Amino acid sequence: MTQDAIRRYGIAAAFVSVAFVCTLFLQRFFPYPFLFLFFAAVMASAWFAGTGAGFFAVLVSTLVVAYFFVPPYYSWAITPTAISYFVGFVVCALVVSWVSSERRKTEEALRETRDELEIRVSERTAALMRTQTELARLSRVLSMGELTASIAHEISQPLTAVVTHGQACLEWLSGNPPNLEKARLSTESVVRDGTRAGAVIDRVRALFRKEAPVKDWTDLNQVIHELTVFLHNEADARRVSMRTQLSPALPNVMADKVQLQQVVMNLILNGMDAMSGNNVRERELVIRSQKDTGDQVLIAVEDSGSGLDPETAEKIFDPFFTTKPHGIGVGLSISRSIIESHGGRLWASPRPAGGAVFQFTLPVGAGESHV
Secondary structure: OOHHHHHHHHHHHHHHHHHHHHHHHHHHHOOOOOOHHHHHHHHHHHHHHOHHHHHHHHHHHHHHHHHHOOOOOOOOOOOHHHHHHHHHHHHHHHHHHHHHHHHHHHHHHHHHHHHHHHHHHHHHHHHHHHHHHHHHHHHHHHHHHHHHHHHHHHHHHHHHHHHHHHHHHHHHHHOOOOOHHHHHHHHHHHHHHHHHHHHHHHHHHHHHOOOOOOOEEEOHHHHHHHHHHHOHHHHHHOOOEEEEEEOOOOOOEEEOHHHHHHHHHHHHHHHHHHOOOOOOOOOEEEEEEEEEOOOEEEEEEEEOOOOOOHHHHHHOOOOOOOOOOOOOOOHHHHHHHHHHHOOOEEEEEEOOOOOEEEEEEEEOOOOOOOO
16 A cells, blocks of 8 residues: 555554544443444545545444444344434434535535636636737827827828919019019918918827817917818819808807818818719819807818718727728718817718708817817
8 A cells, every 4th residue: 555545544554543442432321322433534534535435434344333333232232123323323424424525526616616717717818918018009099009000190181282272373484584572472371371281280280189270269260261262162173062051150169270171171172072973963072160059160161072871970989980082081980079179060961852961060269178
């Protein structure tokens, strides 16, 4: 036998020995055999030393009880009246040994399962931490990509204007004699559009950094008028009839003028893009301004394009969602962020006569940024 087996059976023998001594001492106080301590010895043996040691304790206990505690005493013979009592003791001892050993096995299985579960939880937690790290890195990469796409989208119009005015300046200077006055005006336009492109970049970067907009009292009617003049040639090239319905009593709003210019320009250009299909006969773009309820102003841009279905109207403001073949899907997302940073709301809806209506509201005295 190995040392481990000797140790186990030695433990069982020790428990039975303690039960024997204690029972022998207590026997003088009871008129009948007091055998409950042997059950405790069997149970402890099966629990601490295993199934084999438990049955060994049953065997030793049976022999000790038969010789010392069942009449006739100090004999291996058993009287007929004591046989049922002795058999009951043996059966109970076997049941106690089996229950104790099975309970111990169950406890050990539960402990092993708990340890395995803790190991798996630790592994999954570590994997989750790695995944969160990767997601954070991916989020930073996507934010950089969105910022890059946003800047590219927002400065395309000012840079196009810079190139156009630069070419016009060269043509005025190449004349004989050169038209210096026209060249000077074209150069001033280049400077103005270049400055506006720089301002757009600063505003987009501030938007992504969640910085507060640079606000001042702004006349939205004037913003719309300047943009319609600026985009007049673009509308003619696309054969779009652009008209305005501006409320003369429109109050000024506390807002960042450059950012609102970008919002209105995006809505106007999106309206023109929506009417670029061959199936659009009447290409009309209407820009309205009016005093809205609750001390707010409302700006609406209506087009007569193909319109919006409910599903598209829900997704059209999501980053990188676009219905244009060559769009990048950031203009409307940025526009909504700008409007919300001014405490307003931007939404889209179908136009009853066909097409779509993009409109936003702004509080007259917009306070702190809501970004």
